[in-house]
Amino acid sequence: MTRGKRFCILFIIMAIHLQSWNECPAKKSILDFVADVTDEGSQTFVSPHDRIAVFDNDGTLWAEKPAYFQLLFALERVKALAPENPGWKTKQPFKAVLEGDMKSLAAAGDRGIIELVMESTSGMTTDEFSKIVSDWMTQAKHPRFHRPYTDLAYQPMLELLDYLRMNGFKTYIVSGGGIEFMRVWMEGVYGIPPEQVIGSSIITRFEIRDNTPVLLRQPMLDFHDDKAGKPVAINKFIGRRPIFAFGNSDGDLQMLQWTASGKGQRFMGIIHHTDAEREWDYDRYSMVGRLDKALDEANSRGWTIVDMKKDWKRIFVFELR
Amino acid sequence: MTRGKRFCILFIIMAIHLQSWNECPAKKSILDFVADVTDEGSQTFVSPHDRIAVFDNDGTLWAEKPAYFQLLFALERVKALAPENPGWKTKQPFKAVLEGDMKSLAAAGDRGIIELVMESTSGMTTDEFSKIVSDWMTQAKHPRFHRPYTDLAYQPMLELLDYLRMNGFKTYIVSGGGIEFMRVWMEGVYGIPPEQVIGSSIITRFEIRDNTPVLLRQPMLDFHDDKAGKPVAINKFIGRRPIFAFGNSDGDLQMLQWTASGKGQRFMGIIHHTDAEREWDYDRYSMVGRLDKALDEANSRGWTIVDMKKDWKRIFVFELR
Numbered sequence: 001m002t003r004g005k006r007f008c009i010l011f012i013i014m015a016i017h018l019q020s021w022n023e024c025p026a027k028k029s030i031l032d033f034v035a036d037v038t039d040e041g042s043q044t045f046v047s048p049h050d051r052i053a054v055f056d057n058d059g060t061l062w063a064e065k066p067a068y069f070q071l072l073f074a075l076e077r078v079k080a081l082a083p084e085n086p087g088w089k090t091k092q093p094f095k096a097v098l099e100g101d102m103k104s105l106a107a108a109g110d111r112g113i114i115e116l117v118m119e120s121t122s123g124m125t126t127d128e129f130s131k132i133v134s135d136w137m138t139q140a141k142h143p144r145f146h147r148p149y150t151d152l153a154y155q156p157m158l159e160l161l162d163y164l165r166m167n168g169f170k171t172y173i174v175s176g177g178g179i180e181f182m183r184v185w186m187e188g189v190y191g192i193p194p195e196q197v198i199g200s201s202i203i204t205r206f207e208i209r210d211n212t213p214v215l216l217r218q219p220m221l222d223f224h225d226d227k228a229g230k231p232v233a234i235n236k237f238i239g240r241r242p243i244f245a246f247g248n249s250d251g252d253l254q255m256l257q258w259t260a261s262g263k264g265q266r267f268m269g270i271i272h273h274t275d276a277e278r279e280w281d282y283d284r285y286s287m288v289g290r291l292d293k294a295l296d297e298a299n300s301r302g303w304t305i306v307d308m309k310k311d312w313k314r315i316f317v318f319e320l321r
Numbered sequence: 322m323t324r325g326k327r328f329c330i331l332f333i334i335m336a337i338h339l340q341s342w343n344e345c346p347a348k349k350s351i352l353d354f355v356a357d358v359t360d361e362g363s364q365t366f367v368s369p370h371d372r373i374a375v376f377d378n379d380g381t382l383w384a385e386k387p388a389y390f391q392l393l394f395a396l397e398r399v400k401a402l403a404p405e406n407p408g409w410k411t412k413q414p415f416k417a418v419l420e421g422d423m424k425s426l427a428a429a430g431d432r433g434i435i436e437l438v439m440e441s442t443s444g445m446t447t448d449e450f451s452k453i454v455s456d457w458m459t460q461a462k463h464p465r466f467h468r469p470y471t472d473l474a475y476q477p478m479l480e481l482l483d484y485l486r487m488n489g490f491k492t493y494i495v496s497g498g499g500i501e502f503m504r505v506w507m508e509g510v511y512g513i514p515p516e517q518v519i520g521s522s523i524i525t526r527f528e529i530r531d532n533t534p535v536l537l538r539q540p541m542l543d544f545h546d547d548k549a550g551k552p553v554a555i556n557k558f559i560g561r562r563p564i565f566a567f568g569n570s571d572g573d574l575q576m577l578q579w580t581a582s583g584k585g586q587r588f589m590g591i592i593h594h595t596d597a598e599r600e601w602d603y604d605r606y607s608m609v610g611r612l613d614k615a616l617d618e619a620n621s622r623g624w625t626i627v628d629m630k631k632d633w634k635r636i637f638v639f640e641l642r
Contacts (some may be wrong), residue, residue: 049514126556170516183560193370194560195516201557206549206575211574213582215556222557228527234524235447235536236543239504239515239559254527254534261534 048168232257369489378496401407
């Protein structure tokens with residue numbers, strides 16, 4: 001193919017894809033990377049087999065304020081089940097939920113959420129849990145935007161997922177969120193099937209109940225998929241090193257380092273929340289989604305940093321409706 | 322499509338595929354099942370998205386005698402490392418290895434193997450481990466057939482894997498074997514990529530060594546993927562219920578039950594080792610690969626049972642060379 005032809009095709013692709021991205025260095029770095037690894041003649045070519053892309057979820061593919069959405073889900077469950085669990089009145093993080101003490105809750109972090117979700121949804125089968133999540137997703141509304149939580153997925157990132165898949169990438173979620181919580185709605189919203197969703201998990205137990213095999217949720221943590229847990233989970237679930245990774249907080253640093261340390265072309269991206277008006281503005285001092293060490297490392301190593309305010313024409317999927 | 326045309330196409334596919342299978346009820350049940358779930362017009366149609374097929378490995382896709390091949394790998398490691406580990410002389414299952422006491426070893430089962438592999442390969446990185454397995458696979462020879470272990474994959478089953486994939490199935494391994502042991506060679510032998518290989522695992526730890534991120538193998542069990550663990554692992558890794566499952570021992574019973582209990586068309590298959598001459602002949606009283614309860618359940622529920630001696634024209638891949 002001639003240089004002119006290649007430029008022309010690239011131009012058409014640019015015009016069609018990533019529509020919600022402004023022309024900016026972040027967009028250019030994505031397009032350049034994809035062009036490099038898909039150019040069969042070049043030394044930078046990567047076979048489709050190895051085009052593995054991993055994405056954090058909270059704060060990377062959808063919003064995470066005022067608190068992780070899964071935490072808001074768990075709060076409702078805990079409140080609903082409180083009468084049957086009088087012990088929760090004096091036990092953290094349940095006490096904080098029942099007293100509306102959001103500060104203590106935020107301090108409990110991912111593990112606090114996992115504990116709330118575990119305790120408030122254990123004893124039921126995996127199918128029963130999916131049903132509860134699915135129902136909640138249909139009727140719950142975000143406190144600021146008064147819309148279903150899935151409306152707060154980021155339109156530019158959905159376009160990026162599509163763009164990567166069109167270019168032969170396999171897209172994965174690698175999130176601290178609960179694996180069974182996410183799988184219920186991610187295929188519909190992100191086009192990512194359950195087997196490509198990796199997250200934190202609790203222990204489940206196989207049992208035959210009335211002649212029917214079921215998997216029962218146990219109140220025990222199986223795996224916390226955050227920080228140094230992310231490369232561990234990537235290795236366990238995928239068994240290959242990604243060439244493309246996107247995150248937004250210090251919880252994603254090790255996943256980005258793991259991706260960066262492979263051979264050949266690599267893409268490491270970070271969403272920087274800079275838009276107080278359209279979304280939220282936070283980084284180093286935020287309880288939820290703190291971006292501090294990873295921001296320093298991204299700057300010093302030349303990783304791609306998306307400035308949400310400058311780089312995105314629109315933020316949420318609902319803005320296109 | 323007319324009935325005649327469909328029959329004609331089916332006939333051509335039958336003629337090309339599953340060549341190493343004799344015309345038998347097992348082969349017919351596979352062809353019928355695949356025809357049913359891929360027939361778009363019919364009520365039995367299953368969309369490609371849900372065509373998930375799971376396979377046990379040892380005794381289902383390759384041989385498992387005189388002992389699990391991974392155990393034979395671990396024995397060599399233990400012997401090689403014994404001088405540096407004097408404590409092994411008095412500690413089971415290491416003592417059994419060093420004394421050549423195969424009976425005590427067989428009694429240690431999967432967990433014994435995992436312990437041997439864990440202890441003899443911990444402290445190293447996942448990359449170092451892959452290299453050791455890869456080297457062993459290249460040079461080690463099976464004691465009876467004097468060939469590389471991968472030559473003892475079952476030719477009829479490779480044809481079945483291909484046949485399913487050609488019909489839109491996603492093929493997975495769900496084995497008690499070590500996940501990192503299997504991933505090294507399975508893509509080359511079975512055409513199954515690492516992310517579709519599920520197995521037993523040990524804990525790994527992320528660490529930065531001389532500025533390079535590594536995953537270090539720890540001498541701690543993470544998950545034992547056998548018996549009731551198999552449906553648990555299927556749910557965790559795949560997040561959807563298979564419609565097709567193949568095993569050969571009681572360790573596969575729960576995976577078969579889990580597959581059988583979903584809605585719509587289901588296929589459950591069992592390899593029965595009946596050929597003492599070409600392979601081995603064992604079931605209810607075998608230490609390795611015991612097939613007892615699962616055989617009863619297969620008989621009573623009408624699952625497909627492959628009689629290796631009668632149903633397979635050839636057994637091993639090397640017979641075709």
